[in-house]
Amino acid sequence: MKAAVLVGLRRIEIQNKPKPVVESGEVLVKVEYCGICGSDVHGYQNGIVIPVGTVMGHELSGVVSEVGREVYSVRPGDHVVVKPSAPCRSCYWCRKGQYSICPNRRKTIIGVNPENDGAFAEYVRIRYPGQMLFKLPSGLGAKEAALAEPFSVALHGVRLSRFKSGDCVMVIGAGMIGLAVLQLLKLVRTSKVIVLEISEEKSRVAQALGADLVLNPLSEGGGLRDRIFDLTGGIGADMVFDCAGVPMAFQTSMDCVKSGGQILVIGVYEQNVPFSLYNLLHREIEVKGVYSSYDEFQEVIELLADGKIDTHLFISDTISAKGLVEKGFERLLASKDLIKIVVRMDEWQ
Ligand SMILES: [Zn+2]
Ligand SMILES: [Zn+2]
Numbered sequence: 001m002k003a004a005v006l007v008g009l010r011r012i013e014i015q016n017k018p019k020p021v022v023e024s025g026e027v028l029v030k031v032e033y034c035g036i037c038g039s040d041v042h043g044y045q046n047g048i049v050i051p052v053g054t055v056m057g058h059e060l061s062g063v064v065s066e067v068g069r070e071v072y073s074v075r076p077g078d079h080v081v082v083k084p085s086a087p088c089r090s091c092y093w094c095r096k097g098q099y100s101i102c103p104n105r106r107k108t109i110i111g112v113n114p115e116n117d118g119a120f121a122e123y124v125r126i127r128y129p130g131q132m133l134f135k136l137p138s139g140l141g142a143k144e145a146a147l148a149e150p151f152s153v154a155l156h157g158v159r160l161s162r163f164k165s166g167d168c169v170m171v172i173g174a175g176m177i178g179l180a181v182l183q184l185l186k187l188v189r190t191s192k193v194i195v196l197e198i199s200e201e202k203s204r205v206a207q208a209l210g211a212d213l214v215l216n217p218l219s220e221g222g223g224l225r226d227r228i229f230d231l232t233g234g235i236g237a238d239m240v241f242d243c244a245g246v247p248m249a250f251q252t253s254m255d256c257v258k259s260g261g262q263i264l265v266i267g268v269y270e271q272n273v274p275f276s277l278y279n280l281l282h283r284e285i286e287v288k289g290v291y292s293s294y295d296e297f298q299e300v301i302e303l304l305a306d307g308k309i310d311t312h313l314f315i316s317d318t319i320s321a322k323g324l325v326e327k328g329f330e331r332l333l334a335s336k337d338l339i340k341i342v343v344r345m346d347e348w349q
Contacts, residue, residue: 002348003121020125027129028066031345034119035059035146057119058084058111061145079136085109086128100292140305154180156293170237173244174202201337228256259283320347
């Protein structure tokens, strides 16, 4: 089968690999669509977290092609959405329902190490189909289903936050996750959402999704904090979702959140960020990390199938597998205007 292998920094090669052999309890999925995640781009550009030799790709949908013995949840021909990892469900954290921080889950994630190939390939082996495969409901297209994984991360962030109706929320970064947070906030309960974004194209999408105000932090410059405080009656934002992952964003979060407010860090940081712990302490600011998701996947699939999510606004382009590097990864590095690129895993040459 064809597979796109990360062979070095900014180097992905299409290689022929043996089609995985399914063992008892496992399933082989023929990949239909796979989204390029921000973390894939980090891996491609800097080798961060993802080692050379990995077949990346963890935001996928496909068709069940083979099932091993003792698989009862799916049959060949079933259209499925794949959740890219399986918590052990027996450790200390799993027993508390905190599946995303299960220490055993990391070993099961597809697309982040060479032991568990991901979905930028013709086929992907699923070791824990009972936990990782969700049947595609009618009303949800295979392409749109590739958004289920990032949306479940965004929903997880909203769940972990102290968000309540009427809150004034700031979202920094209108990429896939920031926009998904915006859409979910607007969907679940009313609130005022201020989005910070430098790309005009992404700002336009944020507006289309119902952002109350979109500000460009570069043109606001040093006046940004005062602007936010003016907009919130001198209080500051109740909470900030930092979905940008750049040091400026965390600094801005600290500046603009209200005393006693909460900062949710969802953006992937490559660098350490210096900040004033004294500021954190005397203003009683809470900083909370958000990683992956617990059990939000099924709920997101239902939201997608019910047409509650404006998927067309999130998918910037759909490309074929042969364009993965030039029309996918390289374009995402070159342009700040793209949200999600979804790869149709056909046409390899
Ligand atoms: Zn992802
Ligand atoms: Zn566990």
